[in-house]
Amino acid sequence: MKTTLTVNGTQHEVGHDPRRTLLDTLRDDLGLTGTKKGCDHGQCGACTVLLNGERVNSCLCLTAMHDGDEITTIEGIGAPERLSALQRAFVERDGFQCGYCTPGQIMSATAMLKEIAEGSPSYVSDDLDAPKLSDGEMAERMSGNLCRCSAYPLIREAIAMAAEVKE
DSSP: OEEEEEETTEEEEEEOOTTOBHHHIIIIISOOTTSOOSSSSSSSOTTEEEETTEEEEGGGOBGGGGTTOEEEOHHHHOBTTBOOHHHHHHHHTTOOSSOSSHHHHHHHHHHHHHHHHTTOOOTTOSOSSSOOOOHHHHHHHTTTSOOTTOOHHHHHHHHHHHTTOOO
């Protein structure tokens, strides 16, 4: 089967088994190994990518279901010579330890900051019309991304720094 995907602004036509996950297509077929395979069950968030601007666990997506869709991976957010604000903040605030979950954390945080900017409330939002980026709001919205090293306070500091929010 063939599926056309736009990944990080480049269109790709990939031949694949209809059972192939988007995660495996990104890593094995397109060589984009920044997206990590953690649990392969959608429970850890290491494989988080943006699909048409929304965060998804790519291990739970079948490539065949996304013909014509736009995917952004960590490689599309920035590069060593031009880091995104979140990537710079993760480095500056040491928002990682082993670094395995970091790409998924950054992708999820990218989507989270967009959600807040668009006024989308979460379960813990005090104001349903204009949610604010607080430590509790970040913890709730990032709860789908696990860090086995428990760098959560530093991850939230990095996100706050990138958003220019100090609590």
